[in-house]
Amino acid sequence: MANPLLQFNDKGIYCAAGDFYIDPWKPVDFAVITHAHSDHARGGHKHYLSHHLSRGVLKYRLGEIQLETAGYDEAIYRNGVRISFHPAGHIIGSAQVRVEHKGAVWVVSGDYKTEDDGISVPFEPVKCHTFISECTFGMPVYKWKPPQEVHDDINIWWKRNSEEGRATFIAGYSLGKAQRILQHLDQSIGKVFLHGVIANTHEALESDGIRLPPASRLTPDTNREEVRKGIIICPPSAIGSPWMRKVQPFSFGYCSGWMTLRGARRRMAADRGFVLSDHADWSGLIKAIDATQCECVCLTHGYTASFVRYLRERGYNAHEAHTYYGEEDEPAELVHETGQPADIFLTAESGGNNPDRVLKGEDIQAGDQTGRPAL
Amino acid sequence: MKDFASLFAALDETNKTNEKVRVLKEYFISVSDEDKIHTLALFTGRKPKRQINSSLVKLWAIEMANIPQWLFEESYQVVGDLGETIALLLPETTGRQDRSLGEWIAEINNLNTLTEEERKQWLQQSWSVMDQQERFVFNKILTGSFRVGVSQNLIIKALSEISGLEQSTLTHRIMGNWDPLTFSFYDLLQEKDASDDISRPYPFCLAYAIQETSDQSKTAEEMEEALGDPGNWQAEWKWDGIRAQAIHRDGNIFIWTRGEDLATGKFPELHPFLSALPEGTVLDGEAICFENGKPMPFNVLQTRIGRKNLTKKILAESPMAFIAYDCLEFAGDDIRSMPLRHRRQMLERLHEHSAFQDTFRLSPIVPFESWQQLYDLRLRARENQAEGFMLKKKDSVYQTGRKRGDWWKWKIDPLSVDAVMIYAQKGHGRRADLYTDYTFAVWDGDKLVAFAKAYSGLTDQEIKQVDNYVKRNTLEKFGPVRTVTPALVFEIGFEGINRSSRHKSGVALRFPRILRWRHDKKIEDADTIDTLRAML
Ligand SMILES: [Zn+2]
Numbered sequence: 001m002a003n004p005l006l007q008f009n010d011k012g013i014y015c016a017a018g019d020f021y022i023d024p025w026k027p028v029d030f031a032v033i034t035h036a037h038s039d040h041a042r043g044g045h046k047h048y049l050s051h052h053l054s055r056g057v058l059k060y061r062l063g064e065i066q067l068e069t070a071g072y073d074e075a076i077y078r079n080g081v082r083i084s085f086h087p088a089g090h091i092i093g094s095a096q097v098r099v100e101h102k103g104a105v106w107v108v109s110g111d112y113k114t115e116d117d118g119i120s121v122p123f124e125p126v127k128c129h130t131f132i133s134e135c136t137f138g139m140p141v142y143k144w145k146p147p148q149e150v151h152d153d154i155n156i157w158w159k160r161n162s163e164e165g166r167a168t169f170i171a172g173y174s175l176g177k178a179q180r181i182l183q184h185l186d187q188s189i190g191k192v193f194l195h196g197v198i199a200n201t202h203e204a205l206e207s208d209g210i211r212l213p214p215a216s217r218l219t220p221d222t223n224r225e226e227v228r229k230g231i232i233i234c235p236p237s238a239i240g241s242p243w244m245r246k247v248q249p250f251s252f253g254y255c256s257g258w259m260t261l262r263g264a265r266r267r268m269a270a271d272r273g274f275v276l277s278d279h280a281d282w283s284g285l286i287k288a289i290d291a292t293q294c295e296c297v298c299l300t301h302g303y304t305a306s307f308v309r310y311l312r313e314r315g316y317n318a319h320e321a322h323t324y325y326g327e328e329d330e331p332a333e334l335v336h337e338t339g340q341p342a343d344i345f346l347t348a349e350s351g352g353n354n355p356d357r358v359l360k361g362e363d364i365q366a367g368d369q370t371g372r373p374a375l
Numbered sequence: 376m377k378d379f380a381s382l383f384a385a386l387d388e389t390n391k392t393n394e395k396v397r398v399l400k401e402y403f404i405s406v407s408d409e410d411k412i413h414t415l416a417l418f419t420g421r422k423p424k425r426q427i428n429s430s431l432v433k434l435w436a437i438e439m440a441n442i443p444q445w446l447f448e449e450s451y452q453v454v455g456d457l458g459e460t461i462a463l464l465l466p467e468t469t470g471r472q473d474r475s476l477g478e479w480i481a482e483i484n485n486l487n488t489l490t491e492e493e494r495k496q497w498l499q500q501s502w503s504v505m506d507q508q509e510r511f512v513f514n515k516i517l518t519g520s521f522r523v524g525v526s527q528n529l530i531i532k533a534l535s536e537i538s539g540l541e542q543s544t545l546t547h548r549i550m551g552n553w554d555p556l557t558f559s560f561y562d563l564l565q566e567k568d569a570s571d572d573i574s575r576p577y578p579f580c581l582a583y584a585i586q587e588t589s590d591q592s593k594t595a596e597e598m599e600e601a602l603g604d605p606g607n608w609q610a611e612w613k614w615d616g617i618r619a620q621a622i623h624r625d626g627n628i629f630i631w632t633r634g635e636d637l638a639t640g641k642f643p644e645l646h647p648f649l650s651a652l653p654e655g656t657v658l659d660g661e662a663i664c665f666e667n668g669k670p671m672p673f674n675v676l677q678t679r680i681g682r683k684n685l686t687k688k689i690l691a692e693s694p695m696a697f698i699a700y701d702c703l704e705f706a707g708d709d710i711r712s713m714p715l716r717h718r719r720q721m722l723e724r725l726h727e728h729s730a731f732q733d734t735f736r737l738s739p740i741v742p743f744e745s746w747q748q749l750y751d752l753r754l755r756a757r758e759n760q761a762e763g764f765m766l767k768k769k770d771s772v773y774q775t776g777r778k779r780g781d782w783w784k785w786k787i788d789p790l791s792v793d794a795v796m797i798y799a800q801k802g803h804g805r806r807a808d809l810y811t812d813y814t815f816a817v818w819d820g821d822k823l824v825a826f827a828k829a830y831s832g833l834t835d836q837e838i839k840q841v842d843n844y845v846k847r848n849t850l851e852k853f854g855p856v857r858t859v860t861p862a863l864v865f866e867i868g869f870e871g872i873n874r875s876s877r878h879k880s881g882v883a884l885r886f887p888r889i890l891r892w893r894h895d896k897k898i899e900d901a902d903t904i905d906t907l908r909a910m911l
Pocket residue numbers: 035037090111
């Protein structure tokens with residue numbers, strides 16, 4: 001039997017026929033990147049291939065890298081292997097990677113969600129023989145409400161805070177969640193402010209031609225009165241920073257799929273937990289997998305063992321793959337690895353090309369590239 | 376029920392005490408008196424009797440959710456709470472309901488008149504008209520697992536603000552044996568003396584711990600500085616039993632344990648002395664196993680408490696006594712506001728006249744002239760089967776709950792060993808998504824042998840680091856348990872140690888907890904089983 005088109009090895013998902021990796025976690029010569037989140041796009045590779053809309057953020061996060069980009073559905077060949085990107089609906093520029101060689105078609109999903117978030121190109125199922133899918137929320141307890149309901153809840157909460165004289169902090173990933181929150185805020189309530197890391201991310205996205213609703217970078221000179229009536233979008237690492245405590249009184253909300261569980265909500269100790277995720281929920285995963293009409297599924301991220309068992313009972317040839325994606329993707333965000341609250345005034349200079357600084361507390365990778373924690 | 380479900384959600388969502396009180400007040404003002412008293416009952420642990428057992432509830436939920444049973448079980452592992460798991464797994468609601476909390480509780484109480492099939496229909500029908508939050512609190516009530524993260528003090532505060540009654544009055548009135556079906560909100564607000572419920576205990580006065588770690592105990596000088604003149608303090612041994620209040624009123628006797636359980640039937644040996652006391656007497660003390668004039672180890676008591684039936688054998692193996700240390704009611708008068716030295720005199724008088732001095736014992740006052748003297752005595756606490764000292768200010772009144780300043784517990788240094796973490800399991804509730812429960816091992820030759828499970832003691836930051844380590848270093852998964860590469864060393868403290876044939880290590884620890892993470896130690900530096908054996 002011929003070698004499988006893609007294999008998991010100690011560096012990442014490898015295509016021997018084309019001699020390239022997809023989202024490798026150790027340095028390689030040629031890396032195809034599904035999206036710019038740090039557990040998928042790591043530093044140290046010689047060449048990168050990503051979607052056009054990941055360019056700005058990849059350069060902002062990883063510094064000067066040798067990067068080639070492509071659009072959705074555009075074919076790129078390496079050693080006769082056909083590579084193409086397809087919308088994953090996860091964040092701006094996120095893609096599934098389709099790999100075709102000698103009649104075999106494999107798709108690596110990267111991270112994805114199936115509903116339209118109004119900001120990234122919506123997910124499109126791609127037919128394939130083998131589908132390598134994430135399953136971060138692969139448990140039936142995870143069921144998302146229609147996103148519009150969540151955005152309405154956020155606006156109602158903000159309005160009430162503003163009327164009662166409390167500042168509003170809302171936390172979510174700087175790449176993905178922050179843009180999605182911003183897109184749906186009702187700006188008739190007040191002004192929108194951005195934490196430095198998010199403002200930097202927005203500049204990087206805008207350099208790729210993305211248009212985002214108006215929002216200003218929070219600086220030490222920002223008018224306090226406007227801040228009190230407004231909403232501040234910040235990464236979770238900013239929670240509890242000394243400056244935030246100075247803006248008393250305030251209410252603090254947290255957006256994540258993990259907020260489904262009461263335990264997680266209470267542990268975050270947020271005033272409000274909004275269940276808003278950029279990953280597919282249980283039924284989204286099943287629908288997406290069914291739509292590929294694949295024969296074989298490999299699962300990464302999250303509840304792989306249970307999800308594999310469930311798919312097998314449904315007749316799939318399903319396997320668990322061991323990767324270094326995801327396990328600390330969103331939960332790590334709940335976690336401030338350093339214990340040091342990031343400075344909410346993080347400026348462009350200090351953010352810049354210094355990934356340590358920028359990624360503090362967010363999408364974080366503890367320890368070295370092997371995934372061993374720094375204890 | 377809608378109001379009650381949103382009250383629960385609102386309380387969950389805020390950490391601010393004032394905000395919680397505000398939410399409670401808004402709720403109490405807006406609902407009927409019937410719902411007020413049901414809420415109060417639920418919030419103070421007076422749950423309706425469970426009418427359907429949880430395995431049936433689970434079975435019917437699985438059927439309605441239409442998922443395999445194993446997937447339900449794994450979901451439960453992830454969520455950590457049965458009521459919440461069911462609420463999350465059931466299909467979208469198909470209707471709505473407007474019944475009050477009281478009406479729902481009445482339906483639950485009437486379930487015993489229905490057949491099993493009718494109960495199932497009733498339950499699935501009820502679920503189908505509730506939203507997720509309603510289902511959650513409803514499940515908690517139904518399965519008898521309702522608990523709320525709000526202290527009784529906050530509820531009392533809110534009720535006191537809307538009723539104008541003193542907090543201490545309300546605290547006392549909501550104690551005891553009342554039932555929301557017969558005790559109304561009107562009754563709660565009426566001025567009546569304690570005699571309307573002769574079983575009613577007083578709120579226990581609790582002590583603060585003198586803060587110490589295993590390698591830094593307080594010196595005599597520090598004690599002097601903190602507490603002042605030793606002449607103002609009464610020292611007693613801290614007994615290793617169960618805190619209890621013994622009541623004799625109107626020819627009836629009641630024994631309440633801390634946590635407000637009426638446990639009269641559990642302690643038959645104490646009935647004769649209690650019945651012989653004058654009517655209108657309430658004593659505070661410790662129920663403890665006693666043999667040949669000496670307290671027995673706590674695990675004897677624990678075994679006894681765990682038994683449903685008190686057989687002759689158990690009574691013979693674990694004879695009970697009551698060590699009294701305070702008198703709260705004397706000749707029908709509430710004397711809690713008298714200074715301790717007077718209450719003590721009354722207690723001694725009662726004891727003197729008792730014909731049952733082997734079961735009714737006085738907690739002896741340990742005389743001391745200086746803190747240094749007490750410090751030295753404390754090192755010998757274990758010889759006296761005690762956990763250290765209780766220090767009480769002689770002129771103090773009997774406080775309600777935990778108030779800083781008058782009562783202190785000064786425990787002996789905890790026993791401790793350095794151990795290696797070998798298994799981890801996810802926590803429940805607040806920590807359902809983190810590995811927080813660990814199993815620890817010590818060396819037995821060249822093998823690591825598990826000897827204790829512990830989960831408390833680490834900071835949130837440390838828990839996250841350990842959680843990360845566990846996820847990255849899993850060797851095997853057995854259901855919810857992960858075996859991890861042994862590498863992390865922790866100092867484990869515990870209160871006592873006993874021989875145990877049920878445990879592989881041959882020892883069982885009492886109250887094991889993590890004292891700290893020993894980053895400075897390698898697994899080779901961990902203690903051996905011999906160290907533990909030497910402590911037996
Ligand atoms: Zn991602």
